[in-house]
Amino acid sequence: MSDHTGTQTSYWIETAPGVPRPALTEDITVDVAVVGGGVAGLSTAWEVARDGRSVAVLEAGRLAEGVTGYTTAKLSALHSLVYQRLRRTRGADGARLYGRSQLEAIGRAAELVDELGIDCDWETAPAFTYATDHDRVSEVRAEAEAAREAGLPAEFVTDTDLPFPVAGAVRVADQVQFHPRKYLLALAEALARGGGQLYEHTRVVGLHEGEPCRLTTEAGHTVTARHVVVATHYPIFDRAMLFARLSPRREVVLTAPIDAGRAPQGMYITPEENTRSIRTTPYQDGTRLLIVTGEHFTPGTSDTGEHLARLADWATEHFGPLEFRHRWATQDNDSSDTVPLVGLLHPASRHTYVATGFGGWGLSSGVMAGLLLSALIDGREPPWAQLYDPRRVGTVLREAPAFLKYQAKVAQHFVGDRVAPFIGGGSLDDVAPGDGAVLRVGGHVCAVSRDDSGQLHAVSARCTHLGCLVAFNRAEQAWECPCHGSRFDIDGRVMQGPAVRPLEQRDV
Known part of the structure; x- marks a missing residue:
């Protein structure tokens, strides 16, 4: 990267x-x-x-x-396009309960900030779910109606302070961005x-x-x-x-300083373009720090670096030349309903x-x-x-x-990962510095990586959670399980669950 x-x-x-x-x-x-x-x-x-x-x-x-x-630290009850789906699956009462519980949570956090005197860059700002595709305007308009019915102060708008036009957006006032x-x-x-x-x-x-x-x-x-x-x-x-009933996904995040006069004041998200989320936070010398998120993918299925490059190109296209200061990836779990x-x-x-x-x-x-x-x-x-x-x-x-669509993908890994060891190939010499591969070495299925100094690191390639084969994330130098999202460092130590045991060491 x-x-x-x-x-x-x-x-x-x-x-x-x-x-x-x-x-x-x-x-x-x-x-x-x-x-x-x-x-x-x-x-x-x-x-x-x-x-x-x-x-x-x-x-x-x-x-x-x-x-x-x-x-990305948005404390909001507007969760993309969730309310029309809730109205369909849980009924109007279910959507209202969801909205009420989320708004109460924001209020509770505000109470604690005041009570404890917490200095955490707390800012009240409107939250938006937007679309640039005119074919999705009806969907966004329906979300505004569903969110309003659920008790949020939601409205449909076409004007925002983004530096590019939108076809329509849901706007909910008085949401929060802060330093978590x-x-x-x-x-x-x-x-x-x-x-x-x-x-x-x-x-x-x-x-x-x-x-x-x-x-x-x-x-x-x-x-x-x-x-x-x-x-x-x-x-x-x-x-x-x-x-x-859970499916893990990762997204990448980029930050860059931006002049306060050009910084969006609201918090924005769109499901388009494999998700794009935008907000800013106070930074140095009166500037704001632009935080752009998106490019979600299943852990262990693609390299973070490719997604970061795409997100960087998108941010530069929409906000002009940027000097990126931080990059990271975050992981979330979606429930089946x-x-x-x-x-x-x-x-x-x-x-x-x-x-x-x-x-x-x-x-x-x-x-x-x-x-x-x-x-x-x-x-x-x-x-x-x-x-x-x-x-x-x-x-x-x-x-x-x-639910079945995701479980079918997991099943493919359970079956395929037990066949792969007998049809795999490759050599230790093929593993370049900074890279990794799953190889069959001495009868064992090994996750082999080579650090920048040229030293080999080898561990078992089977996730200690349920036995799926891990895959190497070059950009983050980590082994990731595509089944349930467990992550390990190059020496097999657990970085993220559900696994609680490290990958076993292998002598290659």
Whole structure:
């Protein structure tokens, strides 16, 4: 990947490094154990602590540095074209409950910013879903109507402050853009001051459901809790079979300084051109930082560098010459019926909960999940609890075509990846510096990469989640599973779940 697309780092992580937290080094007992320290996990921990319960957050990496650290950071209830689909699949009442829950989440975040005095570049701005294709105007107009019926202050417009014309757009006023890590790290600090336990570099690998529940960490420590919340973005436990109802996707992000006078004031997204999302944030010397996102793809199916190049070309075409400062990729999970899965983990669960399937809108949905899960743990049931219930069946069946289409792709990998080792070829000498390949070496299927110094790195090519073959992402120097989105570094260490175990080392 050429340097013209900026340094490979998230602006949010670069500008808010955070205070290191210790790893768990002993067995502990708490009322609520939260697995995952992103927006959903920290929001849930905050809410249950406010209810008077002791809580521990167990994060495999750094707090708010996983998926949340790579977001585009829009806190909005306008989720592309979701409301007309919800009106069709969940009825007008379901769409209203969705809109109401998302708006309440935005309000809750605003309350905490004021209450805790959080400095997080909080800005109120309108959100837009737009189309440039005149053939899609009726679709956008229908979304404006559905969103308005769902309770959002939505309107159909044709004028925006984008530097190019649009055929039509949904506009929703008073949405929010902010610095997600500054917000969440401040929340974590307040939680710690109140007695909450926060642990980093503490990977959870086992769950025993019962009364009480028990979690086991990679280091062998036990966390005993009355309630457990799995907020790892993609659930790390398969007993609920949620992996069959989730499809992972990655998108790339570019940033570039832009003169404040030319910067769009709103937050924009379009499903056209393989998705384009645009917003800005305060930057240096009175300028704004343009943040452009898009080019979604399934992990392990294409190289991030190609998508970054296309996005850079698009941004330059529409905004003029740009000096790109940052580039990164983010990963999201789509549920088979559009709505996130937040609630009890599976039908037999009594004290184990999950939050997943945010479909690219994890900030508002993560805050919503904290409110919903804390209420359920407290014995209360918000009006939208059934809407998000992971145990729902009817809507999944109504969305069967989309569900079956994705599962067919996964099935191809399950079957093909077990045949490939016997028909594959290639040589270690074929692996160039900075590249990687899946090869059959000494009877083993190996994921072999060569770093820039020429040194070989070899690990098992079978994902430790369910055994699909990984593929190499040259731009990010990572092995990715196309089935469920697990990601590993060149030495096999887990970068992203649902896998919790590393790829085995291979001697080549």
